Amino acid sequence: MKQKEVITSEKIPIKKTKSSRCIRYNKKKKLKKQTKLSHKKVDISSIIFNPLKHRIQSATRGLCTFDKIHYLKNEWLSIPLCASDQISSKEIKTKYNITTRDLLIETLIREAKFNNDDILEIPSKFLILIETDIINKINLMNKKRQLWIEFGRWLGLKEPIRRRNVHEHLRLKWKKLKHAMGVQNNIKLQNTQKTINTHITRNKKTKLILLARENIQSLNGLINFYHMIKPECIVDLNNRTLVHLENIDNQAVVMQATNAINDYYFHTLKHPSHRSDNFWENFIEHFGAYTRNNLLPFTSSNTASTHNSEHEKCVNNLLCELIPLSDCINKFVQVYYPDLYTKLSKLEWGPFAPKIFGVFPMIAVNFNTISDYHWDEHDNPNCLCILIALGNFDGGELCFPQLKIIIPLRPNQIVAFSSRLLLHGNLPVKRGIRHSIVYFVHSSFFHNLRDFTKVYSDFENGIERNAKGKIILKPVARQNLKDARNFYQPIKLTKAKLKQIRIPPVSTDCRRKYINLRKTRKGLKAEEEDLISDTE
Numbered sequence: 186m187k188q189k190e191v192i193t194s195e196k197i198p199i200k201k202t203k204s205s206r207c208i209r210y211n212k213k214k215k216l217k218k219q220t221k222l223s224h225k226k227v228d229i230s231s232i233i234f235n236p237l238k239h240r241i242q243s244a245t246r247g248l249c250t251f252d253k254i255h256y257l258k259n260e261w262l263s264i265p266l267c268a269s270d271q272i273s274s275k276e277i278k279t280k281y282n283i284t285t286r287d288l289l290i291e292t293l294i295r296e297a298k299f300n301n302d303d304i305l306e307i308p309s310k311f312l313i314l315i316e317t318d319i320i321n322k323i324n325l326m327n328k329k330r331q332l333w334i335e336f337g338r339w340l341g342l343k344e345p346i347r348r349r350n351v352h353e354h355l356r357l358k359w360k361k362l363k364h365a366m367g368v369q370n371n372i373k374l375q376n377t378q379k380t381i382n383t384h385i386t387r388n389k390k391t392k393l394i395l396l397a398r399e400n401i402q403s404l405n406g407l408i409n410f411y412h413m414i415k416p417e418c419i420v421d422l423n424n425r426t427l428v429h430l431e432n433i434d435n436q437a438v439v440m441q442a443t444n445a446i447n448d449y450y451f452h453t454l455k456h457p458s459h460r461s462d463n464f465w466e467n468f469i470e471h472f473g474a475y476t477r478n479n480l481l482p483f484t485s486s487n488t489a490s491t492h493n494s495e496h497e498k499c500v501n502n503l504l505c506e507l508i509p510l511s512d513c514i515n516k517f518v519q520v521y522y523p524d525l526y527t528k529l530s531k532l533e534w535g536p537f538a539p540k541i542f543g544v545f546p547m548i549a550v551n552f553n554t555i556s557d558y559h560w561d562e563h564d565n566p567n568c569l570c571i572l573i574a575l576g577n578f579d580g581g582e583l584c585f586p587q588l589k590i591i592i593p594l595r596p597n598q599i600v601a602f603s604s605r606l607l608l609h610g611n612l613p614v615k616r617g618i619r620h621s622i623v624y625f626v627h628s629s630f631f632h633n634l635r636d637f638t639k640v641y642s643d644f645e646n647g648i649e650r651n652a653k654g655k656i657i658l659k660p661v662a663r664q665n666l667k668d669a670r671n672f673y674q675p676i677k678l679t680k681a682k683l684k685q686i687r688i689p690p691v692s693t694d695c696r697r698k699y700i701n702l703r704k705t706r707k708g709l710k711a712e713e714e715d716l717i718s719d720t721e
Contacts, residue, residue, distance in 0.1 A: 233501045233539060234489045236673040240537040241491060242475070242483045244672035247652035249661035250643045256481055256666060257637060260535030265633040266567035270525040271425040271603065275418045281427055281588060311336045319355050410584075413592045418521075426569060428590060429601040431517060433573075438509040439596050443575040445506030446620045449499055450552045454708045457681035459496040461487055465685060467694040468554045468705050472504060473547035474538030476629040477563060480640060482534035485547065494675035504541055507548075507622070514571055514624050515543035517599060525568065532630060536667045545624040553618045553705045555581050556696040558610035563627045565634070570604035570625040578617030585609050610696075618708075 248256075314329065314336060333348035342351065413419075418429040433439055453459050463470050470487040488504075490497040519526040529544035542548055553576070564570055574581065574594045583592040583600065585607050592600055602609065604625065628634045643650065649661045688706065692698050 233504055233541070234484055234497070235539070236489075236669060236675070238536055238667060238669055239484045239489070239539055240669045240672055241486060241489050242479055243652070244669060245479060245481045245483045245537055246654075247661070248481075249663055250640065250647075250649055252663055252666060253480060253640050254644050256535055256537075257632075257640070260533070260537075260666065261482060261632075262531065262533040263631045263633075264528045264531050265631060266525065266528055266565055268423065268425060268567055270522065270528060270567055271569060272524075273418050273420070273426050273429060273521045274523060275429070275521055277418075278424070279417060279419045280424075281419050281421055308339070311339065315355065318352060410589045410591045413590055416598075419588070419590070425603075426522075426601065427588060427603055427607065428585060428592070429521065429569070430592060430594075431521075431599055431601075433513055433597050433599060435509075435513060436597060438513055439573075439575065442507055442510040442573075442622070443596065443620070445503050446550065446552070446575060446622075447618070449503045450618075450620070451708055452499060453496075453552075454706070457685045458493055458678040459499060460681075460685045461490075461492045461496075462684070462693075463487060464552065466689045467692050467697045468552040468702060469549055469694060469697070470552070471547055471549050472500070473541050473545070474534050475547060476534070476627060480637075482538050482546075482630070484538040488539070488541075489673070492676065493678040495677055495679075497675075507542075510573070510622070511542045511545070511548075511624075514545070514573070514599065517571070517601070518544065518569075521601075522569070529568075529626065532626075534630065537669075542624060546626060546630055549623045549625070551621045551623070553620055553708070554697065554702060555611035555614060555619070555700060556609075557699050558584075558586065558608055559696050560606075560608055561604035561625065563629070564605045565626050565628045565631065566603075566605045568605075568626045569601040570623055571599055571601045572621060572623050573599045575620045575622065576618045578614050578619035580613055580615035581619045582612040583609065584612060 310332060314332060330348045333351045334346050337346035337348075337351035337354075340351070340354070342354065413428065413430055416431045419427050421427055453464055461470060464487075471485045472488045473485060474482050475485045476482045486492070488500065490500050515526070518529070526544060532544065532546070534540075534546060538546070540546075561570065572583070572594070573596070574583075575596050581594075583594050585591070585602070587608055591612075594600055642648075649657050649659070651657050692700070692702065
């Protein structure tokens, strides 16, 4: 034994050169990994929800008027988007022969078909009314009173029908479609933004969705639909992108995102106390910055895990694992839509919410479910939403009934489309688990599409308001807007609440109302049950 020890000790100098190379190589490799990890850790600390800095919705309310104005002017910055921002730099494009007039006529036919399935086209006498009075604004309304009433009956409007009501109904539809197609300039957008969502009633929107839902249930029912499989950019007559499909080269990024969402999904199903209302009722969660129904931007409740602080670690892990995918999505926008990317990169929403997804303020993650046909009315009309499907599945094709386009989207592909303009939804998933992530930008992030008259008026008149928006006489103290301490009180659940276990009677999201979520709630158990039933 001693001899062996002596021999090995003598041979050490000879082996030293060889082993030192390996050591140096391994050290370099280790150092690279560590620098990557340390770099990632630095980024993570500034992007995930930080209760010392970021604020949920309730913490942004009750500020003094001076602080509100300060935030609007100095912390929250935006550049208005315009129609040309949706023009792709892709050299080869497929021009789709679609105009605002075509969309109006198609919308009216769908409306009329709701009352009479035999209707295939608009009678020429009504087309003349559309061309003269609505599109070209030649007022012949008084001369053709009876024809307007007849047109109203054809559309299925409620009795008693008056010519003025029919004219207004069409005018507002035309106005909305023009707005969505970006025909009007940004100044007009600012003036009409208030009326867009209110004049097109939910009832009329529902009629169009019902038609799509009834007529498009499977691939067999899609007659004359174009199947978009390879990378392609379809544009309108103004060269603006309608639908743009591209491949993702980095498969490792896709797998990383898929594994992260699978882990999150199965973990949350297994631990009921970790389920948020959005997850358990609709199987959708929004992460990032939000502005809807609020004066100032804020961190979404799903990002902050307001329902259970024990779930915060799961959210942080998910968001960190999605960073490489978000980088890919940002690169896609930068390459194909440089003007849009430049403007979105200058969008700042201040210290109240983290900046997680590059130029996009927020994402929506759909956990193992699909969406019913819908328009995203809150999305900016001059922006594109970007969608990626993840998982191992068959079916779930993305469908655009207006364009008669269907996309059998695969995990190595991304699709960008005009979500505000185009009706879209999914066909049923036949097999497997299908998640999806949507990157989008709401109109409410842009100052030119918001109305801040009230808060500026309060500032001029020295008015203060409480968190509920009611005027108060007591002065409100100023705050350090970058310090959110004492504004967030975490809720820690050790046991699940009844609503986290009980199956909701119906989804609270209109995009899920008619989607069967039984398989989604069961996860892998549903797949096992299907396999057993198939063998039987």
